[in-house]
Amino acid sequence: MSTAVETAPVTITEGAVKELYKLKDQQEISDDFGLRIGVEGGGCAGMNYVLGFDQKKDGDQEYNIEGLRVFMHKAHGMYLLGMEIDFQDGLNARGFTFNNPNAAKTCGCGTSFSV
Numbered sequence: 001m002s003t004a005v006e007t008a009p010v011t012i013t014e015g016a017v018k019e020l021y022k023l024k025d026q027q028e029i030s031d032d033f034g035l036r037i038g039v040e041g042g043g044c045a046g047m048n049y050v051l052g053f054d055q056k057k058d059g060d061q062e063y064n065i066e067g068l069r070v071f072m073h074k075a076h077g078m079y080l081l082g083m084e085i086d087f088q089d090g091l092n093a094r095g096f097t098f099n100n101p102n103a104a105k106t107c108g109c110g111t112s113f114s115v
Contacts, residue, residue, distance in 0.1 A: 008063035008070060009081045010037055016087040016096060017066045029053045034062065034069030037085070038076040047079065049098050078102075 012020070020035060036054035039047045056062060056071050063070040072080070083100040 008065050009072070009077045010065075010070075010083045010085060012065050012068070012070075013084065013086040014066075015089070016085050017068065019087040019089075019096075020068060024053065027053070031069075034071045035065075036071045037080065038073055039079050051085070051096055 023029075033053045033055055036050060036052055038050040040050055042048045054071060057073070059073050059075070060071040061074055061077070063072070079102055080100065081102065083098060083102070086097045086099065088094060088097055
């Protein structure tokens with residue numbers, strides 16, 4: 001298995017990092033798990049974002065973002081390069097948001113996109 005590489009293709013804002021650590025602590029997730037960032041087919045615009053804690057799998061690249069282990073399958077990098085993950089906690093919306101410069105079209109909820 002490969003070790004962590006230096007430059008992650010995505011960024012995670014300070015607010016999102018804080019929320020991810022909070023979730024990890026609340027759910028008592030062990031240190032052998034990391035944050036999986038990726039894509040999967042589906043959604044109203046064609047592809048859905050994947051964001052959740054998981055174990056490393058074959059084909060994953062590992063990154064370290066603000067102390068978080070981050071796993072991403074190599075093939076997903078082309079869809080996510082330059083993306084920023086943020087966390088909104090306001091009156092109108094609460095949750096993780098994805099600002100993806102590669103998305104040609106996104107759905108209204110912001111969790112589905114096409115390239």
